[in-house]
Each structure stands twice: as C-alpha cells, then as structure tokens.
Amino acid sequence: MKILSIDDDPIFLEVIKAELNDLGFHDVDQVQSGVEALQRVREGLVHYDCFLLDIDMPGMSGVELCSFLREEPAVEGLPIIMVTSRAELENVDKAFAAGATDYLNKPLSRRELRGRLQMAQSLMRERNAKKDAASSTSDVPALKVSDALFLDGVAAGIDYIAMQNYVLKLGSMQMFNRVAIGVHVPNIHEIFATKDAQAFRDTLLDVAEILVESVGPGPKMISYAGFCYFNILVNRFSGFDQSAVVDAVSLKLSTLSEWYVAVGEIPPRLKLGTPIGRSLVSFHTAEEILSLAIDAARQSGTAIEYRAPVSRDGRSKIGATTRIQ
Numbered sequence: 001m002k003i004l005s006i007d008d009d010p011i012f013l014e015v016i017k018a019e020l021n022d023l024g025f026h027d028v029d030q031v032q033s034g035v036e037a038l039q040r041v042r043e044g045l046v047h048y049d050c051f052l053l054d055i056d057m058p059g060m061s062g063v064e065l066c067s068f069l070r071e072e073p074a075v076e077g078l079p080i081i082m083v084t085s086r087a088e089l090e091n092v093d094k095a096f097a098a099g100a101t102d103y104l105n106k107p108l109s110r111r112e113l114r115g116r117l118q119m120a121q122s123l124m125r126e127r128n129a130k131k132d133a134a135s136s137t138s139d140v141p142a143l144k145v146s147d148a149l150f151l152d153g154v155a156a157g158i159d160y161i162a163m164q165n166y167v168l169k170l171g172s173m174q175m176f177n178r179v180a181i182g183v184h185v186p187n188i189h190e191i192f193a194t195k196d197a198q199a200f201r202d203t204l205l206d207v208a209e210i211l212v213e214s215v216g217p218g219p220k221m222i223s224y225a226g227f228c229y230f231n232i233l234v235n236r237f238s239g240f241d242q243s244a245v246v247d248a249v250s251l252k253l254s255t256l257s258e259w260y261v262a263v264g265e266i267p268p269r270l271k272l273g274t275p276i277g278r279s280l281v282s283f284h285t286a287e288e289i290l291s292l293a294i295d296a297a298r299q300s301g302t303a304i305e306y307r308a309p310v311s312r313d314g315r316s317k318i319g320a321t322t323r324i325q
Contacts (some may be wrong), residue, residue, distance in 0.1 A: 100298065220232060
C-alpha cells in the first residue's frame with residue numbers, strides 16, 4: 001500500500017515513518033504542505049492508496065486539503081486519515097464533513113494506527129476489485145445493491161465507513177448530542193433491475209438530496225449504508241421534528257415521482273424510522289445507534305410512497321401519500 005503523509009513538522013514525519021515501518025508499511029512518501037500534496041496527486045506520476053493529513057498546517061489546512069483531494073478523480077474512494085493533536089469536536093466535525101475517512105489524535109497509539117491502516121488496506125482492495133469488475137468484459141456487475149456508496153455531490157454526504165468511524169470517535173458520551181434516523185428503500189431491488197450503474201447511483205443521489213433538504217437546519221451527515229438503507233445523523237438540539245420531516249419528504253418525493261413516472265422510471269418508496277439516540281437509561285453503545293436506526297426504519301418506519309390516484313373523469317393525478325406501518 002502506497003501512503004502519502006502530509007505534515008509541516010519534519011520531526012513528526014520522521015516519527016510516523018518509523019511507526020509505519022515497524023508496522024510493515026515501508027512504501028511511504030512525505031511532504032510538508034497541502035500544496036505539494038495536491039501537486040503530486042494531480043501530476044499522477046505516483047499512485048497513492050492512503051493519505052495521512054495533519055490539520056494545522058500553514059497556508060492550507062488539513063481540512064482544506066481533504067476537501068481538495070476529494071475532488072480529485074484519483075482519490076475517489078481512497079481513505080484519508082486525519083492525524084492531529086486537535087481533539088475538539090468542532091475539528092472532528094469539520095474533518096469528516098470535508099471527506100475524511102477517519103481521525104487519529106497525536107500522540108499516536110500504535111494499536112489505533114495499525115487498526116486504521118488495516119481498514120485502509122481493506123478499502124483499497126475493495127476499490128481495486130470494483131475497478132476490475134467495471135473494466136471486465138465478463139458478466140460481473142460493476143455495482144451491486146449491497147454496495148455502500150459515497151454520496152458524491154450531496155451536501156453533508158459522507159461514506160458509510162466514515163460515518164461509523166465518526167460515531168466511534170464521538171464515543172458514547174458525545175453521542176448524547178446526536179440522533180440517527182434510518183431510511184429504508186423497500187423497492188430498491190426493483191429499481192436496480194431497471195437501471196445501469198450510473199442511473200442507479202443517480203436515483204440514490206436524488207433520494208439523498210430529498211432527505212438532506214427535509215431534515216431541517218443544523219449540522220447533519222448522511223450516508224448510504226448499502227442494500228437499501230440510508231443513515232442520517234442530526235444534532236439532537238437543532239429542532240428536529242419527525243412529523244415535519246415526514247411532511248417535507250412526502251412533498252418532495254411527490255415532485256420527484258412525477259418526473260420519474262413521466263420518463264417511464266420507477267419512483268422510489270421510502271420508510272423513515274424514528275430518531276434513535278442515547279439516553280441516561282440507554283445501554284446501547286455509540287456504534288450500535290446506526291444499526292438500531294436502520295432496524296427502526298425497516299420494522300416500523302413511516303412509509304412514504306408515490307400514488308397516482310384516479311379522479312372521477314378517469315384522469316391520473318400525481319401524489320405522495322404517507323402511512324404508518
């Protein structure tokens with residue numbers, strides 16, 4: 001695995017290179033600024049599989065560099081790990097919102113560093129396998145319903161692995177400030193069967209945009225967990241109103257469905273789960289919250305789906321109806 005480490009502190013660069021070597025990662029390049037890191041990526045002379053970024057750097061911060069890297073096609077799907085002494089929640093939020101996959105604090109724990117790099121290797125292998133499948137002339141599909149997808153271009157969209165890492169980073173205490181909302185797409189297999197990979201991805205992006213626009217103001221994150229589930233994290237104290245969100249999603253889904261039907265496509269059906277969070281009497285760990293939110297959507301979520309009611313004169317009318325299951 002080829003690693004690019006970016007830090008303006010030459011002493012730390014030597015320390016982390018020694019740690020990486022001890023862990024068996026010997027193919028490491030190092031630079032001391034975001035500008036130089038971007039230049040290397042854009043030149044394309046070296047292909048990197050993982051990036052380690054400091055946050056506090058002069059000129060271009062690590063958060064800014066992370067955002068720029070996420071715009072580069074060569075970095076799509078690759079792990080970006082923030083390695084920083086900044087532990088404030090604000091910096092953690094900004095890093096993940098910019099596209100970071102994970103967040104490590106200095107001084108480094110060898111056990112945590114090993115775990116993050118093993119995760120990075122898994123992501124690298126998965127990315128390469130997808131690229132091979134996409135370029136293959138066999139019948140192997142380039143995209144499967146089970147794939148977790150990065151919601152590229154969607155405001156607040158992050159990778160599902162990054163969302164899991166974010167929740168782990170917050171820990172049980174700080175998760176008191178967050179709630180998770182699961183969203184189930186019951187007819188995802190039907191939609192998938194009628195579209196190519198790009199069209200299927202576009203449908204997921206359409207749904208994600210509706211959800212982000214509907215959950216109201218305040219900090220939020222959304223990811224597609226694969227199979228047929230979205231997960232949304234919102235601030236518990238930002239005025240989240242479940243009923244208002246259902247109404248907003250219903251209205252926006254109606255408009256989207258009208259367009260889908262007009263071009264002969266299947267509109268998505270949605271089920272919104274109730275918000276899941278920690279409480280003083282909850283024994284759920286922070287990472288269990290995401291799974292519980294998905295379970296709530298699947299088992300008892302509010303169903304929102306397209307209906308084309310027929311009027312007395314026989315004409316179809318567009319509408320989105322909601323019901324509780």
